[in-house]
Each structure stands twice: as structure tokens, then as C-alpha cells.
Amino acid sequence: KNQVEQSPQSLIILEGKNCTLQCNYTVSPFSNLRWYKQDTGRGPVSLTIMTFSENTKSNGRYTATLDADTKQSSLHITASQLSDSASYICVVSSGPTGFQKLVFGTGTRLLVSP
Amino acid sequence: GAGVSQSPSNKVTEKGKDVELRCDPISGHTALYWYRQRLGQGLEFLIYFQGNSAPDKSGLPSDRFSAERTGESVSTLTIQRTQQEDSAVYLCASSPSGTGSEKLFFGSGTQLSVL
Secondary structure, eight states: OOOEEEEOSEEEEETTOOEEEEEEEOOSSOOEEEEEEEOTTSOOEEEEEEETTOOEEEETTEEEEEETTTTEEEEEEOSOOGGGOEEEEEEEEOSOTTOOOEEEOOOEEEEEEO | OOSOEEEOSEEEEOTTOOEEEEEEOOTTOOEEEEEEEOTTSOOEEEEEEETTSOOBOTTOOSTTEEEEEOTTSOEEEEEOSOOGGGOEEEEEEEESSOOTTOOOEEOOOEEEEEO
């Protein structure tokens, strides 16, 4: 069964600190892996998209890594800000070109405390 | 428009009533998706529209659920005879052409509460 598992479920860090969120997947075939940020009451917003051949991708203070061999990904947030408080969702795309069949993780809820 | 727009933002209904949710995708986006997000769970795929092709309805949970899209614009998701288990946030997303590595743009969702 195609699954995406994220850890931890929730995390509290102090403003200015770094953190790393984990994602393991069993989706096959694999097309790409995405990280989304979802603020409370809003839709998810794309942070990064990585294909099989990409090991790392950055978007400002967000850096995602992908190990396609072990089927693991991580999202590293540097110098956290209060506005980083949100749910971070790992999503794996499985399917032929032309149709996106996305498998969503349940997210890691991050709270950045002042 | 500037982004994906969904309405209403909140809907409270009584069990057994029909509801209609609306999605306005980003202008020019040919691909449109509906997802359901239950509390504490990951997004579940419901239906996918791509241009004038037949929609992929493989995610619709029952025949009480249906969706339509007019050309490459507005889409409506209809839930008939609502049940309490239908309570969730219904999210719509669009993308330029539905190809593999495109970014999806989500609306803010409709929070549906069935009493």
C-alpha cells in the first residue's frame, strides 16, 4: 500500500533555532516528492519539489533532502521564525506523466515559540 | 484570478441535506483537483479534471459525491444526503497542465460541518 509517514507528529522549538522534519515513504512508482506548508485555516503552499535525481533543494530557509534508495526525505528549517509555525506536509507523487496522483502524509505540526 | 478561490469558506448543514461547494481555479490552469482533509489526517484525493478529458473519479468515496467542471473554469463538488462522516475540509487545487512535476496551487478550503 502506498504510504507516507512523517515524524515527529508535533514539535515545539524556540525562535531562532533549527529543526529537521522526517518523511519515509513506500510509494511506487515514484515520480517526485514535495513538501508543503499549511497554515491553520489555509490551503497547503508548495515549498519544494524534488525528482528522483535530485538530492537536495532549497527555498530560502527551507532545505529538503531526498534519498531515493532508502525512500527518505527531510525538511530542514534554519533560524526559525514565529511565522514558521504551521503544519509541514510531505507528499509523494506516483503515476504516469500527465496525471498527478499524490499521496499525502499527515504532517508535522511545528510551533515556534518566542 | 490571483489564486484559487473556494466558497463558501464554512458550511454547516443538517444530516441528509445536499451541499454544493464551489472552486474557481487560477485562470489558464487546465488541471483541477478536489481533496478532502479530515481532522488529523492526510489529504484524500477525490477527483481530477484535465481540460476536456473525462475526469478521474476514482477517489470519490460514494455515489453521493459528484463533481462537475465547466470547460477549464469553475468546478462544483456536490454531496447529496450528507452524513456526519462527510464533515471535513474540502480543498480544491489547480495546476497549469497537470504534468508530473508541476506545483499545485490550493485554495483555502471549505470547512463542512454536518450536524
